[in-house]
Amino acid sequence: MDPSTQRMIDFVRARIIEDHEVAAQATQGFDVEVMSRTTSGAHSAFVRRFDPTWVLEECALKGKMVDMEVEDAHMAEALGQGPHGFLRTRSMATAWSSHPDFDPEWMTPRRRT
Numbered sequence: 001m002d003p004s005t006q007r008m009i010d011f012v013r014a015r016i017i018e019d020h021e022v023a024a025q026a027t028q029g030f031d032v033e034v035m036s037r038t039t040s041g042a043h044s045a046f047v048r049r050f051d052p053t054w055v056l057e058e059c060a061l062k063g064k065m066v067d068m069e070v071e072d073a074h075m076a077e078a079l080g081q082g083p084h085g086f087l088r089t090r091s092m093a094t095a096w097s098s099h100p101d102f103d104p105e106w107m108t109p110r111r112r113t
Contacts, residue, residue, distance in 0.1 A: 001073060005086055006094055008106045009066060015096045016062050023055035062092060 001009075039047055066089050075082035093106045 020059040023052040026052040
């Protein structure tokens, strides 16, 4: 695996860990019912949708997706299938494109229409 791809994987894993840590801290004393009742409209829907418990589950899923893609790349390499594009991990990385450690080289290629 080339160094840029490894940096991207490390970057995504670090962001997932950060999100997990923030959500884990937020679960202490967080009551989604109380929070959603003290807000209204779109804010209430947002609180319900992004309950810290849900965010923790999302972090676990994202971590598994990165691990699966790394395993796929190792298998492809072992079979002599050439470089792996890491498109799922690349797509995840773009969610943090405003982060100072984000490398624009990691942007997902745009499809031509």
